[in-house]
Amino acid sequence: MRMEAQAIVLAAGPGMRMTTLTNKSPKSLLPLGTLPMIVYPLQMLEEAGFTEVTVVVSSGVENNFVKLAEQYGLKLKLEIAVVNTSDDPGTADSLRHIASKIKHGVDDVVIVSSDLVTDVALQSIMDQHRSRGAALTMLTAKLNTDFTKAITPGPKTKHQINSDIICQDGKSGQLMYAVVGGDYDDRVDLSSRVMKNSSSMSVSTSLLDAHLYVMKRWMLDYILSDESPCLDMGSLRAEIIPHVISRQFTKPPSKEREERKLDINDVMENDEYMELIKKYNTSVVDSPLHNSDELDSRICYTYTHPGFCVRANTLNSYWELNRKMHSIFNSVSSGTTWALKHLSADVNEKAQVSDDSLVGAGSVVCEKTNITSSVIGNHCRINSLTRISNSVLTSHVIIAQGCVIENSLIAADIEKKCTIKNCIVTDPNRIQENKNYSNEVLEASADYA
Known part of the structure; x- marks a missing residue:
């Protein structure tokens, strides 16, 4: 690309x-x-033809990403953009912090x-x-409740x-129209403008x-402008995307520019190939372009993927993705040289x-050890006479001889022989x-600081 x-x-x-996994x-x-x-996602971008990717990370951990591409066989050049997360900025705030790294010579931003x-x-x-x-x-994709409702190790909570x-x-x-779960109560009111602009x-x-957006560069300029009504919006997904969607149905402002805030109509740019897009799109897709002399550059679309699509944004989905990774690895990691x-x-x-x-790479599994599912x-070390079943060990974990681990998520060394069932462990002490x-959730507390 x-x-x-x-x-x-x-x-x-x-x-x-x-x-406390993080x-x-x-x-x-x-x-x-x-x-x-x-x-x-980096593999997905490489498969699409990208050779460079900007990765936005929090300050203090940037060195962990410098050699990431090389380490995992990616041919991408990663540009690491650092943001200060001490004030818990939203995704939109992060984009504002790294605005200087967003190139002006591109048509679209993914x-x-x-x-x-x-x-x-x-x-x-x-x-599309x-x-x-x-x-x-x-x-977008069909919500996979096998992952969102998965039961994690530890105490059972609703x-x-x-x-x-x-x-x-x-x-x-x-x-x-789009609204993030949790941003509404029992009902949602759709404006008459939305209803009038949809036949079905x-x-x-x-x-x-899925939190993957392709947008025109001019739209990002509108979002990040100091004069934009988006200036006080911190979340891309919860605030800015719904705002942008709503601006599809507004008329150009009547007041002069100096008398009002920036409007999306002020920054719209027509694609170089708009006439071709209109000609061929209307012949194939029933779209807002039908029976229209003008191509509205503000139009937003969904791309609904019928295949596998999950976000590891909760402990439930993270746990279940790990448990199912043996069956989905080859489809979600196509082209990789990294083996199961x-x-x-x-x-x-x-x-x-x-x-x-x-x-994983560099891990050692000693004799008379049984590992299932x-x-x-x-770079883990599983010492002898150990039994591990239906569990997930993060990287650089050492398991002592004779341990029994079942249905647990282990993110710390287990240096003493013990039995761990249905637990999350992040503190070896x-x-x-x-x-x-x-x-149990065995994590650091005031008593074990």
């Missing part, structure tokens, strides 16, 4: 929903299978979250975006699933906003590792010799 588009991966989020690692570097989660795992072909999204002359294209509401024109796929409205609470059982892993001939287990991260742990 030439300089027609720029790709930006948002990876500065603190991962507040991940318990105490020692940025969320975007948490392992999914044997790869850091950010590698999956913005994607670092926690997206999907088998979508990005080029197909780009093709351009063929329809869209200002914004949002990737959690409420807040679904996004996505409204689109049933014929053209035009994105008419489809309202869904079963679609996932890495060639550099040292598995003793007297150890048993099931076919549905993953073993589990993920062993990179919570482990005592020959003790049984069940249904």
